[in-house]
Amino acid sequence: MAEKQSSTKSGFSAEERAAMKERAKELKAAASREEAMQAVVDAIADMEDADRAIAEPLHELIMGGDSGLAAKTWYGMPAYVGADGKAVVFFQAAAKFKARYATIGFNDSAKLDDGDLWPTAFGVTAWNDAVAKRVADLLARAV
Template identity: 45%
Template sequence: MNSVTDTTGGFSDTERAAMKQRAEELRASKGLKGAAKLAKELEACIAAIDGLEGADGAIATRFHAIVSEEAPDLAPKTFYGFPAYARDGKVVTFYQPASKFDTRYGTISFDEPANLDDGPMWPVSFAVLEITDEVEERLRSLVRSAIS
């Protein structure tokens, strides 16, 4: 069995590794404030992106540029090891690479602080195989809406 489906105590090896990653992220920024914390979180985000290969690396790199251009007030950081972007410490959006859980596509997701509400139901996660011009424009629109 692969590590995604092997379970002990209800969590797969991959899920436990993600939880350990999140705990490490919190420890790494503990005690840091202001610019020092932002710099450390930006460094971690760039390292997470640089650690990705193939389509995951290309998507994460382009998404980082899109968020930087459309929502410069969002602070880059990591979230369970994923490249993420936050406002006031709360993650607004993040990229979950396909390679992390051995899935056929990565996802760009938006958390609760994102302003994507559209009636009683709306999408918050999008499968992305590559960033074409059309996909890029859609992502730009989503990011702009998320921060409005």
């Protein structure tokens, strides 16, 4: 004999209500990811030309690969987070901080450890094939 599912006045069982809540949570998370991605795209579009020339290909490299990272803004700048929601890699525009170079940085969740001392932030003045390769290598190690 099949187990009877408990139901309420709404006509849905507790199991059905739980499944609907889970689905609503999934839809909300998907919408949040889309909104977060749009916020990053908008932040990049608002950058000055020199910063945007670095941020756009960086964004394409990270989102086009199989890093498993998701985009979101972090302090108003593009950041890329792991499954735990913590930023792994981020971009700081030079113009925002009146610096002479933009920065690509890695947080402690990035697996870049190399002995007792290793770099976690890199000044970038231009995006080119050598920079793209170095960043791709760092991303592969970071995640």
